[in-house]
Amino acid sequence: xxxxxxxxxxxxxxxxxxxxxxxxxxxxxxxxxxxxxxxxxxxxxxxxxxxxxxxxxxxxxxxxxxxxxxxxxxxxxxxxxxxxxxxxxxxxxxxxxxxxxxxxxxxxxxxxxxxxxxxxxxxxxxxxxxxxxxxxxxxxxxxxxxxxxxxxxxxxxxxxxxxxxxxxxxxxxxxxxxxxxxxxxxxxxxxxxxxxxxxxxxxxxxxxxxxxxxxxxxxxxxxxxxxxxxxxxxxxxxxxxxxxxxxxxxxxxxxxxxxxxxxxxxxxxxxxxxxxxxxxxxxxxxxxx
Numbered sequence: 186x187x188x189x190x191x192x193x194x195x196x197x198x199x200x201x202x203x204x205x206x207x208x209x210x211x212x213x214x215x216x217x218x219x220x221x222x223x224x225x226x227x228x229x230x231x232x233x234x235x236x237x238x239x240x241x242x243x244x245x246x247x248x249x250x251x252x253x254x255x256x257x258x259x260x261x262x263x264x265x266x267x268x269x270x271x272x273x274x275x276x277x278x279x280x281x282x283x284x285x286x287x288x289x290x291x292x293x294x295x296x297x298x299x300x301x302x303x304x305x306x307x308x309x310x311x312x313x314x315x316x317x318x319x320x321x322x323x324x325x326x327x328x329x330x331x332x333x334x335x336x337x338x339x340x341x342x343x344x345x346x347x348x349x350x351x352x353x354x355x356x357x358x359x360x361x362x363x364x365x366x367x368x369x370x371x372x373x374x375x376x377x378x379x380x381x382x383x384x385x386x387x388x389x390x391x392x393x394x395x396x397x398x399x400x401x402x403x404x405x406x407x408x409x410x411x412x413x414x415x416x417x418x419x420x421x422x423x424x425x426x427x428x429x430x431x432x433x434x435x436x437x438x439x440x441x442x443x444x445x446x447x448x449x450x451x452x453x454x455x456x457x458x459x460x461x462x463x464x465x466x467x468x469x470x471x472x473x474x
Contacts, residue, residue, distance in 0.1 A: 198452050200365070201372030209365050210269035212450055216358055217276060218351055222287040227294045228344035237340065239297050248288050248299050250324075254317045255281035256305040261314040270366070277362060280355050287352065315386060318363040319393050325356040326459045329445060330438030334429065357445045364456050390458065431474050435467040 198205050230238065259278030265271040292299045307313040332353050336346050371382050429437075442460055 200454065201369040205365070206267055206270055206369060208450065208452060209362060209369070210273045212453060213273040213276060213358060213362050220351055222283060222290045225290060225348060227291070228342055230295070230342065234342060235295060238295055244292060244297055244299055248285070249302055251281065251285040251288060252302050253305045254321065255285050257307045257313045257317045260307050260310055264311055264314065273362065277359055284352060312385070312389070315367070315389050318367070319390050321356070321363065322360045322456050322459050323393055323397055325360050326438055326442055326463065328356060329353065329441035330434055333437055333441045353445070357449070360456050361449060361453055365454050368454055430472065432467065432470045432472045435463050439463055439467065
């Protein structure tokens with residue numbers, strides 16, 4: 186983790202400045218962790234534990250999501266003219282592909298039937314990267330809380346939970362990098378192009394919010410056609426832990442988000458939108474919901 190000087194004033198680090206871009210790239214390189222999904226020693230599971238794992242309904246959705254995200258992020262390195270930031274995005278693409286490899290290794294080892302889609306090809310690279318990044322901000326926020334619930338409930342053996350801890354930390358790094366990159370990207374545009382970029386981001390965020398609201402209202406139910414619900418990180422608490430209300434889930438997600446973000450350099454911008462929405466909902470929702 187990058188250390189913060191005692192006399193540091195965060196207001197002096199202007200987003201998009203050479204100093205900000207150097208810090209952003211260096212933070213990402215310094216916190217990268219090496220591991221090989223194909224060499225993981227998967228723990229032995231009891232019949233009951235294996236039944237719990239294989240019965241989880243979101244494996245196909247997780248594989249499909251990683252397919253889109255990993256291929257989009259890998260291609261997005263071409264968006265960045267700064268060589269260090271381009272290299273950092275390429276490294277993030279490698280980490281996203283490693284998540285897909287981890288899912289492939291897990292489902293193969295525990296014989297979970299999954300159909301792996303053909304590699305996704307971005308159509309509008311910047312828009313697809315923005316959509317994937319903002320989606321990851323939502324998904325990761327809920328994943329932090331879900332992971333804590335699974336760890337605390339003992340629903341899965343500790344050895345299996347430990348395997349996925351590096352993935353959680355990578356998600357923290359990914360959304361930290363993304364929100365800083367978006368701000369830097371906007372600040373580097375001519376002033377007259379910034380409103381259009383901001384509006385494009387707002388539209389993409391609204392689409393992500395609308396998708397999550399739809400999921401929250403259904404709370405994991407199938408749609409009328411019988412298809413599985415999207416945004417599995419918002420509803421998976423029904424499958425991996427003791428019963429918890431949406432209010433309780435939000436509380437856990439907020440606490441985990443703050444804990445994990447606190448480990449990284451305070452000079453980096455933090456995600457504000459999703460935690461902000463969650464804090465509002467946490468204040469207004471009855472505890473029984």
